[in-house]
Structure formats: structure tokens, C-alpha cells
Amino acid sequence: MVVIFSSDSLPDEARRLLGKWSLAEGKTDAIPEAEVLMVWRIDEDMLSSAKKLRAIQTFSAGVDHLPFKLIPPGVKVFSNAGAYSRPVAEHAWALILHLAKGINIRDNAIASDYPRQLFGKRLLVLGAGGIGQETAKLGKAFGMFTVGISRHPAPREGFDLVAGLDELNHELALADVVVVALPLNKYSVGLLNSSRIALLKDTCILVNVGRGAVVDQEAIFDALKERRTLRFGTDVWWDEGGREGSHLPFYDLPNFAGTPHIAGGAGKETANVAKIAAARNVATFLETGRANNEVNFADYLRNRATPCYKSGRPNIAHENRL
Amino acid sequence: MVVIFSSDSLPDEARRLLGKWSLAEGKTDAIPEAEVLMVWRIDEDMLSSAKKLRAIQTFSAGVDHLPFKLIPPGVKVFSNAGAYSRPVAEHAWALILHLAKGINIRDNAIASDYPRQLFGKRLLVLGAGGIGQETAKLGKAFGMFTVGISRHPAPREGFDLVAGLDELNHELALADVVVVALPLNKYSVGLLNSSRIALLKDTCILVNVGRGAVVDQEAIFDALKERRTLRFGTDVWWDEGGREGSHLPFYDLPNFAGTPHIAGGAGKETANVAKIAAARNVATFLETGRANNEVNFADYLRNRATPCYKSGRPNIAHENRL
Numbered sequence: 001m002v003v004i005f006s007s008d009s010l011p012d013e014a015r016r017l018l019g020k021w022s023l024a025e026g027k028t029d030a031i032p033e034a035e036v037l038m039v040w041r042i043d044e045d046m047l048s049s050a051k052k053l054r055a056i057q058t059f060s061a062g063v064d065h066l067p068f069k070l071i072p073p074g075v076k077v078f079s080n081a082g083a084y085s086r087p088v089a090e091h092a093w094a095l096i097l098h099l100a101k102g103i104n105i106r107d108n109a110i111a112s113d114y115p116r117q118l119f120g121k122r123l124l125v126l127g128a129g130g131i132g133q134e135t136a137k138l139g140k141a142f143g144m145f146t147v148g149i150s151r152h153p154a155p156r157e158g159f160d161l162v163a164g165l166d167e168l169n170h171e172l173a174l175a176d177v178v179v180v181a182l183p184l185n186k187y188s189v190g191l192l193n194s195s196r197i198a199l200l201k202d203t204c205i206l207v208n209v210g211r212g213a214v215v216d217q218e219a220i221f222d223a224l225k226e227r228r229t230l231r232f233g234t235d236v237w238w239d240e241g242g243r244e245g246s247h248l249p250f251y252d253l254p255n256f257a258g259t260p261h262i263a264g265g266a267g268k269e270t271a272n273v274a275k276i277a278a279a280r281n282v283a284t285f286l287e288t289g290r291a292n293n294e295v296n297f298a299d300y301l302r303n304r305a306t307p308c309y310k311s312g313r314p315n316i317a318h319e320n321r322l
Numbered sequence: 323m324v325v326i327f328s329s330d331s332l333p334d335e336a337r338r339l340l341g342k343w344s345l346a347e348g349k350t351d352a353i354p355e356a357e358v359l360m361v362w363r364i365d366e367d368m369l370s371s372a373k374k375l376r377a378i379q380t381f382s383a384g385v386d387h388l389p390f391k392l393i394p395p396g397v398k399v400f401s402n403a404g405a406y407s408r409p410v411a412e413h414a415w416a417l418i419l420h421l422a423k424g425i426n427i428r429d430n431a432i433a434s435d436y437p438r439q440l441f442g443k444r445l446l447v448l449g450a451g452g453i454g455q456e457t458a459k460l461g462k463a464f465g466m467f468t469v470g471i472s473r474h475p476a477p478r479e480g481f482d483l484v485a486g487l488d489e490l491n492h493e494l495a496l497a498d499v500v501v502v503a504l505p506l507n508k509y510s511v512g513l514l515n516s517s518r519i520a521l522l523k524d525t526c527i528l529v530n531v532g533r534g535a536v537v538d539q540e541a542i543f544d545a546l547k548e549r550r551t552l553r554f555g556t557d558v559w560w561d562e563g564g565r566e567g568s569h570l571p572f573y574d575l576p577n578f579a580g581t582p583h584i585a586g587g588a589g590k591e592t593a594n595v596a597k598i599a600a601a602r603n604v605a606t607f608l609e610t611g612r613a614n615n616e617v618n619f620a621d622y623l624r625n626r627a628t629p630c631y632k633s634g635r636p637n638i639a640h641e642n643r644l
Contacts, residue, residue: 086441090464094423097416103425103555103579111582117592119408141463142412233425257425260433270439 002286003052005034008059011272014279021286036282044070055291057282059274061088061131061264062211064184068300077295078285081183082130083277084264088209088235089134091263092179095207095233098257100177110254116176116203119143124175125159126168126191127210132181133158135209139177147171151187172199177207184211185299194219202227208234209263212244221248224255233257324608325374327356330381333594336601343608358604366392377613379604381596383410383453383586384533386506390622399617400607403505404452405599406586410531410557411456413585414501417529417555420579422499432576438498438525441465446497447481448490448513449532454503455480457531461499469493473509494521499529506533507621516541527553531585534560534568543570546577555579 002021009025010018024030031037031046035054039046042056047070055076058066063079071077102114123139125132128148136146136158148162149171156162163171168191172178178200182188192206192215200206200223208215217238224232232255237244250256264270285291324343331347332340346352353359353368357376361368364378369392377398380388385401393399424436445461447454450470458468458480470484471493478484485493490513494500500522504510514528514537522528522545530537539560546554554577559566572578586592607613 086465087437087439090419090440091423091437093415094419094425097412098420098425101413101416101581102584103416103420103581104573106573106580106582108582111584112587115409115413115584115587117409118412138463141460143408251426251428258428259423259425260428260430262424262433262437265434265437 002035003030003033004036004038004282004286005030005050006038007040008038008275010038010275010279013272014276017276017279017283020283036286038278038282041065042067042071047071055282055285057278057285057291059083059278061274062183063295064211064300066295066300068297071297076285076291077297078281078291079183079293079295080274080278080281081293083274084270085130085134086273087265087270088131088181088263089138091235091259092131092135092181092207092209093138095209095235095257095259096177096179096205099205099207099231099233099255105254116205118177121145121176122147122174124149124171124178125181126178126188126214127181127183128153128156128159128162129181129183131209132179135179135181144177147175169196169199172196173201175204176201177205180206180208180210180214182210182214184213187299188214190214190216192216192220194222197223200230202229205231205233207232208236210236212236212238212246217246217248221250221253224250224253228255231255231257235259235261235263237261324357325352325355326358326360326604326608327352327372328360329362330360330597332360332597332601335594336598339598339601339605342605358608360600360604363387364389364393369393377604377607379600379607379613381405381600384505385617386533386622388617388622390619393619398607398613399619400603400613401505401615401617402596402600402603403615405596406592407452407456408595409587409592410453410503410585411460413557413581414453414457414503414529414531415460417531417557417579417581418499418501418527421527421529421553421555421577427576438527440499443467443498444469444496446471446493446500447503448500448510448536449503449505450475450478450481450484451503451505453531454501457501457503466499469497491518491521494518495523497526498523499527502528502530502532502536504532504536506535509621510536512536512538514538514542516544519545522552524549524551527555529554530556530558532558534558534566539568539570543572543575546572546575550577553577553579557581557583557585559583 004021004023006025031049035052038057040059053075057078058080061081061084100116105111121144123144123146125136126149128150139146146159148159149168153162153164197219237246281291326343326345328347353371357374360379362381375397379400380402383403383406422438427433443466445466445468447458448471450472461468468481470481471490472484475484475486519541559568603613
């Protein structure tokens with residue numbers, strides 16, 4: 001009987017979906033027999049003991065932290081892309097609106113000039129996947145013109161326009177709000193560098209809910225210092241020696257808003273939704289040999305800038321200054 | 323020729339709408355001849371010198387600050403209800419999402435448990451007018467079940483259900499998010515008192531973009547201290563000796579978010595939208611003798627709790643603690 005190892009305990013609905021097979025939740029002694037590993041992250045020890053391994057299904061949407069070079073040939077990797085689209089799109093909008101309206105600014109003179117209306121403005125979303133699409137749909141509800149940037153541009157619900165990467169610079173200069181909803185891979189790392197950040201309007205609101213390293217850390221910090229009407233919010237941070245964080249004091253800037261990589265974790269219900277999505281995909285793989293979100297190793301393999309964060313929340317500079 | 327006095331200069335589109343009449347912008351010596359006053363607020367001197375007065379059109383959506391007892395019989399008052407619906411609904415959502423997701427909470431332990439998903443939850447809007455309806459429409463986009471409370475319940479776009487005041491207590495106990503979008507009058511003052519606040523779920527998010535005095539100041543402050551998972555955000559404040567503010571240190575509470583009555587002022591574009599709406603209503607009045615948003619004095623006259631704020635932004639307790 002096929003053995004599935006899951007590093008986490010699963011909700012009942014996920015267990016039901018995997019009921020035909022032998023499911024070992026949290027029992028690492030089952031790894032040598034496991035054909036499928038359901039995990040957040042994976043290390044060399046786990047890979048070397050999983051002798052029967054056919055597939056890895058991550059609970060996370062991003063797979064940039066996986067050690068692709070250590071994964072044996074023939075083992076498929078499936079991400080959990082799309083499983084967090086709703087909570088992360090809600091979070092993107094929390095950052096957008098916080099920066100547009102100026103919550104908890106108690107200085108009346110600053111607060112009075114702070115609010116910007118979103119209705120009628122232009123929203124640019126980098127990445128037209130699940131999170132990007134949910135973010136764009138909400139943009140339509142706020143009365144915005146929505147543009148997506150995708151490596152594979154095609155009309156998608158929620159977007160008035162989906163353009164290719166060759167349109168990126170043009171669109172960055174037109175946007176009132178830019179949301180980064182890209183995975184981190186060799187195409188996206190450092191995409192928003194200093195020259196592209198320089199293209200943004202002075203009144204642009206930039207929000208990152210993808211991965212920190214898509215935005216150049218020093219470049220955005222310097223831009224926020226120099227252009228005080230530019231506003232930046234992020235839930236995702238950079239690789240600081242294997243930990244997700246920043247060595248720059250972003251929270252000291254008045255035109256910054258942040259959260260410590262919590263967008264996907266909006267309560268137990270969102271975690272369960274993600275685990276059920278992962279289980280459904282594993283069931284599809286075991287029944288058909290194919291499944292959604294198969295990762296192309298070539299997108300990641302040669303990308304030396306891809307970080308491999310350790311577990312835990314971001315280590316943010318000046319964290320003592322709550 | 324009919325003379326219209328406007329306390330503010332008007333955008334070109336508003337001037338065009340009033341082109342048939344004599345428009346005096348900012349020229350107070352025109353008040354004795356004026357049949358219509360377009361104003362934010364009005365005092366005894368202005369009223370006593372306006373001998374030909376037929377109508378007052380406010381730029382503000384609320385009229386709770388007007389001295390109704392001083393307005394001569396036969397003079398109609400028109401509010402600017404609906405003119406700020408979009409920016410104020412955006413602002414309501416900025417407060418909702420800030421409180422749902424926990425922006426700028428830098429303590430990882432607190433932040434990790436903070437986010438709540440809105441999708442699938444129940445949104446209750448007190449007031450089904452322009453602001454309430456825009457707020458509810460956005461609630462539908464976020465996948466919420468939307469309920470409105472109105473003195474005149476009837477089906478309205480954006481609401482899954484509109485109920486009467488007799489359903490208020492029942493609905494308060496069911497809601498995950500409550501938005502106050504009511505004008506301040508004898509029906510709404512103190513509506514959310516300590517016994518109604520006690521009905522709210524422990525995990526409820528309460529947001530006020532109507533008028534401060536709809537919510538009992540001491541009652542909500544005490545509830546936030548006692549029930550740390552209850553969350554409250556407000557753009558509007560209380561009458562503190564004729565100034566809008568609070569004597570209580572709301573900003574010291576971790577489950578509070580605030581802004582100093584800036585929701586309607588999201589840039590020059592929103593001010594212009596409001597002035598154009600006021601001008602359109604004045605033109606309608608002068609052409610037909612009737613117009614939208616005619617105020618029923620009886621809703622306000624006997625309401626001794628109605629504050630009359632002086633100009634300026636709220637005076638918030640502990641304002642030095644930015």
C-alpha cells in the first residue's frame with residue numbers, strides 16, 4: 001500500500017481525501033516507506049532516508065526554499081500555489097488601504113493630507129496567478145483599472161488587461177498601486193531594482209505579498225527615504241543569513257507599513273484550507289500520475305540568489321521599537 | 323436674479339451647473355441677497371443677515387452640527403449625503419482590514435495569531451444609505467454575507483438582507499464585522515451602548531465612520547480593555563466641550579485603530595466630487611423647488627445630545643504620544 005508522510009497533522013477532510021492510502025501524520029519513522037512527502041520544508045536527511053520517494057507536495061505556496069539540487073531525478077515537486085489566494089489577497093488589500101488612508105497617524109497635520117482615493121486609479125499586479133487574480137478582482141470592486149503582468153499573458157477574470165514582461169517598465173510608470181504577487185525564481189529575483197523603482201510615480205503605493213527578494217532591499221529603502229510620498233508595504237522579507245528579515249530599519253520610515261510574513265496564516269481555517277488543497281492534489285497525483293502546480297526545477301536550479309530561510313518569523317531590524 | 327452664496331470656491335464643473343444664477347464664492351457681503359447658502363457650517367450672524375434665505379445646502383454629509391432651532395421656518399436644509407460614499411467606504415475598509423490583519427504589529431508572537439480571514443464571514447452595516455451601501459458592496463467582493471440595518475428596511479443592492487431596528491440586537495450578536503455608517507440624530511445617538519456592545523462576539527471587529535456619539539465612548543473603551551480580542555476602529559470622535567475628540571487614551575489600546583476624521587477628505591478630487599454634488603442639488607432645487615437629501619428638522623430638533631463641533635480635527639487624548 002502506498003505510504004504518504006505528512007509532517008503536520010491534517011484536518012478530517014484531508015484525511016478523507018487520502019483515505020485510500022496509508023497516511024502517516026508526523027511519524028518520521030514512516031519516511032523510508034513513503035512515496036509522497038507532504039511538508040513545509042525538506043532537508044538532506046529526509047531526502048536520503050526516503051528511498052521510495054516519487055513526489056513532494058509542499059504545504060507552502062512558494063517552493064523557493066527547497067534544496068532542488070538534492071532532490072533525486074524523477075521525483076516530482078508540487079507546490080500549493082493558489083491555496084492561500086484569499087487570505088493573501090485580503091492581506092495585500094490591508095496593506096494597500098493602510099498606506100492609502102493612513103491608519104494610526106495621530107499627527108493631525110500629516111493625517112489630513114494623507115488619504116488617497118483608490119476609485120478610478122490604476123492597479124498593477126505582478127503575477128497573474130491565484131493571489132494576483134484575487135487581488136485584481138478586489139481592485140475591480142474598488143473601481144480600479146486592473147493590469148496584470150505575466151510570463152504567459154492571456155485574458156484572465158479580474159484583469160482589464162494582462163501584459164507580458166516586456167510591458168513591465170511601461171506599466172510601472174502608469175500605476176497608482178503596484179502589488180507584487182510573484183513566486184521567487186530566476187525570473188523574478190531582483191525584478192524591482194533601483195532603475196525600475198525609479199520609474200514609479202511619486203504617489204505610488206507598492207505592496208509586496210510575494211517574496212521579499214523580488215524587490216531590491218537597499219533600492220526600495222533609499223527610494224522611501226528620498227521620495228516621501230512614495231509608500232511601501234510588505235509582508236515578505238529578505239534572506240538575512242538564512243533567516244527572513246531585514247538589516248534596514250524600515251519601520252522607522254513614515255511611508256512604510258509591514259507585517260512579519262503572516263498573510264497566509266489568517267487563523268486555523270486558512271491553514272486547513274491549505275492542507276485540504278495539498279491533500280486533494282496528492283490524491284490526484286496518486287490516482288492519475290499527474291497533478292496541479294508541478295514545479296519546473298529549471299526555474300529554480302541555477303538561481304543562486306534564491307534564499308533558503310530557516311523556520312520562524314522574520315527577524316526585523318529594530319524589532320525592539322514596537 | 324437669484325443669488326447663491328458659497329463659503330468655498332467651487333470647481334469649474336460646479337460653476338457650470340450653477341451658471342444660470344449669480345454665484346458669490348467666499349464673498350460674505352453677498353449673504354444678505356442670497357437665497358441659497360452653500361456652507362460647511364452656519365452661525366447666528368450668518369442666519370440673521372440672510373434675509374432672503376430659502377435653502378441651506380451643506381457641503382458635509384452630516385448635518386448634526388447645524389443650529390436647527392435658529393433656522394427660520396420655511397427655510398429648507400439639504401445635506402450632502404452620498405457625496406462621500408466612495409472615499410468613506412474605502413476608509414471603512416481600511417480600518418476593517420487593518421484590524422483584521424494587524425498591520426505594523428512588530429511583535430512576532432502577537433502578529434502570528436492576529437490575522438482573521440474575512441471571506442465567508444458576516445458583515446453588519448448600521449445605516450443603508452450611500453456610505454453603508456458602498457461598504458456592503460465591498461463586503462460582497464470580499465465574499466462576506468452582508469446585512470444592513472435601516473429605519474426604512476427594503477432590499478438594496480450590496481446587501482443580502484436589510485433589516486429594521488427591531489432586528490439590531492439579534493444581528494449584533496451574529497456579526498463578525500460591524501460598520502457604523504449612521505448620521506447622528508435622535509434615533510442614533512448612543513445606539514451602541516454598553517448593553518448592545520455586550521452582545522458583540524468576542525472576535526468582532528467594530529468600525530465607526532458615521533458619527534462618534536452613535537457609540538458610547540466609555541462603554542466601548544471599557545469593553546476593549548476587558549475583551550482583548552474585540553477590536554474597534556474609528557474615524558469619528560466625540561463632543562469634548564465643543565471639539566471633536568476623546569478624553570480617553572484609545573491609542574494606548576492594542577485592539578484599537580484610529581484616524582482623525584479624515585475619511586471624506588481623500589485628496590482634492592474627493593472634495594471636488596462633494597462640491598459638484600452640492601451644486602447639482604442646488605440647481606435641482608432652484609429649477610424645481612425640490613431636491614435630494616431634504617433634512618427633517620424633527621429628527622434633530624429635540625436631540626440635546628447632538629454635538630456642535632467647532633472646526634478643526636479631533637483633539638485626541640495623549641496626542642503627544644505619536
